Amino acid sequence: MNEALNHLADQIWSYAETGFLETKSCDAMCEYLEQEGFEVTKGIADMATAYKGVWGHGKPVITFLGEYDALFGMSQKADITEYAPRTSNEDPGHGCGHHLLGVGSIAAAIEYRNYLRDNHLEGTVEILGCPAEESGSGKAYLARDGYLSNTDIALSWHPGQFNQVSTGSSQxxxxxxxxxxxxxxxxxxxxxxxxxxxxxxxxxxxxxxxxxxxxxxxxxxxxxxxxxxxxxxxxxxxxxxxxxxxxxxxxxxxxxxxxxxxxxxxxxxxxxxxxxxxxxxxxxSNTVPNFVLENVLSEAFMKVPAPEYTDAELAYAKSFKDTYPQENIGVPHRAKHPELMKEIIKNEALHTGFMESDHSEECGMGSTDVGDISWVVPTGQINTACFAIGAGAHSWQWVAQGTSSIAHKGLEYAGHILAQAAIELHSHPELIEQAKAEHKQRLGDDVYECLIPKDVKPHIID
Ligand SMILES: [Zn+2]
Ligand SMILES: [Zn+2]
Incomplete structure (x- = not known):
């Protein structure tokens, strides 16, 4: 366990800063990256809380995406299995796990950097700190304003209930x-x-x-x-x-x-x-899927050992699973073996295996600013189990579990998977070329036109 990274995630959880106001969270991450030898630029694309950390030089350029904004109205005490706001019920909290997301991507960047450094390999590692995912479209500005123009591949993840590769599109x-x-x-x-x-x-x-x-x-x-x-x-x-x-x-x-x-x-x-x-x-923008990267990430899941959990952790997960109606827990979309997942959902409180998915181009209902990144570079994403099976994103249960050892293990697991995928891409440059060819073919004659007009600058939304 990397205690320093867990501590960083816990700190961001406690700051619970909403979009474009993530000052302390951004500072803490930048400081950490600087100590790790990354060259950090803060305040990019007219966003004071956006940053870029760079290590190394030359090709390929692999960019890990991080988020760290909280949600209004999600204040909740840690580890409590009932709704119990930490402060006022209108105050923010990390209901989407972004305190883990940003730090997990940093973990991946550092692990991949260590591989390049220890093996004396050429390559650039980037970590892009993307503010205001929940409201504000931070990544859309970064994509629009050319902050991925040197990137070959972007990799990201989102904390979830299941260990899986993301597939399909978003609106x-x-x-x-x-x-x-x-x-x-x-x-x-x-x-x-x-x-x-x-x-x-x-x-x-x-x-x-x-x-x-x-x-x-x-x-x-x-x-x-x-x-x-x-x-x-x-x-x-x-x-x-x-x-x-x-x-x-x-x-x-x-x-x-x-x-x-x-x-x-x-x-x-x-x-x-x-x-x-x-x-x-x-x-x-809608998300452009990339099956080549989905395969690379899937292979990484096969290679990296899954976290192990103590009885106490499984009991903790069960106590949160019990706060949520079982009948409302759906089988994740595109599960290759939905019957198996149904059994896991019925009998387990925590997903400890890897859920295989079928590739999909289907558009899910909902939107993310990762979509804009996926229009400009091939982008791959995963989820790892950071929370008990049960309540989904934007719930008090996710806030309550946000600093648990399960959340930390999910963060660390995501870091290992993304780093492993980056290593695989570095070792097999033909995969990068294939991912790029697929990206080109998917876009066809369409060129990326950010939906946000050039004269609209990042702003806080009413
Ligand atoms: Zn969210
Ligand atoms: Zn989210």
Whole structure:
């Protein structure tokens, strides 16, 4: 066990900093990397909490991706098997395991670096510190602004409940605010003089709800009111605002759907004689899978010994599994042997083996900014079991288990797998070429166009 890395992860867990505010977490990781001999640049791509650590020189350039942002409303005490906020229930907590993610990628970078150093081999190891995954699209800015232009292969992971190679795609997502401006007036005395921004929001939502019948079944559109214009029914609300997420399976499709939603917003403004501001917020690209890298990662799982657990650890896992309804635990997508996984889910509290997956191009519901990286370089990803089988991401159970020895072992395991995959790629440069050829073939005539316009800079989202 690498106690220093576990301590670093625990520190980041306790800081629980949300997107673009991960100052202490970023500093702690950069300091660690500097001590390890990496050349670190902090504050890249207009993001104070983004960093790049580099060691070595020459080809290949392998870049490990790290995340470290927390989630609002996820404060939770460690090791407690019931909902128990550490501070206020609105405060942030590490509900997605990103405190492990960033450090696990550092572990991989250091292990791979040690291999290059000890064997006097050429090659560049990079660790890219990517802030604001949960909201903020940190990686999209890094991809858009050329921070992977020298990278040959990107590798990453996400803490989870199962040891597996990630496959398939994720949705493109555009996040946008619609701000309507009207004219206030007395809603009883002079309603004819008022122009309601709230009406515009409501009409826009009605329009979009009619659009649903005419979208592809894999498209998703959801909205929230950011401003309803006030609490007084006797005032015609002059200011109101909606936030929309518009998702489709590819960037070009998401852009088309976005344009249709914009037309509906314009229609609502026209109907209500209000003015409309469209404020672009975030854009995430769909993920481009890479089967060559999936195979390399799968081989690495076969080679690296899985962690071993004590009876106390298994009992700990069981105590968390018991907090979650068994019937809600699904078999992971694309499991090669779903019946076997069903048995494991039924009988075990912790996944201790390796789940083989079938390659897939299918688009899962949900989005990640890893998608943008996967458009610019071949990208491979894995999951390791850092939490008991049961509750999934963004749950108090994940926060509670975040500093356990199980979480630490999952982090360390992920580091070994990613390092092993990098070693394999270094030893067999033809695999890198194959991964690149597959990437090229998948993109075809499409070129990467970040969904975030050039003039939109990283910002904190309302
Ligand atoms: Zn998350
Ligand atoms: Zn996450």
């Amino acid at each position: 493109s997502c555009i996040s946008v605010n619609f701000r309507f401006h009207g004219v206030s007036s007395h809603a009883a005395g002079s309603p004819h003089l008022g122009r309601s921004a709230l009406d515009a929001c409501e009409l826009m939502n009605v329009g979009v709800n009619y659009l649903r019948e005419h979208m592809e079944s894999t498209d998703r559109v959801h909205y929230a009111y950011l401003n309803v214009g006030g609490k007084a029914p006797n005032v015609v609300q002059s200011e109101a605002e909606l936030k929309y997420f518009i998702r489709s399976t590819t960037n070009p499709k998401a852009v088309k759907l976005y344009e249709r939603v914009i037309n509906i917003a314009k229609g609502a403004a026209l109907m209500t004689e209000t003015k409309l501001d469209v404020l672009f917020d975030e854009g995430l």
